[in-house]
Amino acid sequence: MPPDHAELASALRLSLLRAARRLRSQRVNTAVTLSQLSALSTVGKCGPMSAGEIAAIERVQPPSMTKILASLESAGWVERSSQPEDRRQSIIAITQAGRELLAEETRARDQWLAKRLVEFSAEDLRKLGEAVEVLDRLGSE
Amino acid sequence: MPPDHAELASALRLSLLRAARRLRSQRVNTAVTLSQLSALSTVGKCGPMSAGEIAAIERVQPPSMTKILASLESAGWVERSSQPEDRRQSIIAITQAGRELLAEETRARDQWLAKRLVEFSAEDLRKLGEAVEVLDRLGSE
DNA sequence: TATTGTTATACTCTATAACTATA
């Protein structure tokens, strides 16, 4: 393992932990949490799918997703339809209310983050943008 | 707010959430958690300081740090010394056992992360390295 | 009165183990 990698790994680990803490603590609408919002955004973006598929995309274990989906469903932000061909599964889809919540909440949360981004140079923003794509690959292996 | 910022904010928010999930779930030594390790590393790197100072650096509220420090102290990884000039505070310092735990655990966790980094191109690593510095500023405002 | 830190309490987030229903 090259020493460069170990150093980068250390720095990245601490940076990600602290940046994520900030993001999580920034609650706009107290009715929805970041984890719920993230799952909702996956269903909204990728279309209707099973609970297992959402869990895989979100990188959480199935029981964690069960809980997240139960809260989204009881709030009326997603709905289930049964699958005739495999009755163990049901397909989860975002509702109209879910879309509205998602749009509003995403806008508000992004505004908070974007407000910080405007203080950054174009150079800084380029660096962040390039890192997003690499981070996604890091998280999905 | 330029639309570019809103888009970057959205992408960054989801990336950070999922990357942080991966980091947290990667437990090497089950006796120490990521939050504890992060606080320990701050005390180890920056030297002895008060509980309030550690909380500020770690970006958590004082009661959260009280809990983290209590677990670190009972494990023998930090120790307190009373301050004669201000008896409300005490100074927290890392112990020898704490240094050993920190070195070993950091190495193991970094190895896990670095193992993923070796699959990345030099270009990807440059992007991550550049982003670390920007992320730190983002988290500390 | 203001500040430092702690205690009490509660909620979010997530996991593992055990289970149910279906294939």
Add this chain to the structure above:
DNA sequence: TATAGTTATAGAGTATAACAATA
């Protein structure tokens, strides 16, 4: 038997409110 999902349970992580001790 294997798979999809749920229930039960527990621990990590964090916050706000109320408090105690000290300045």
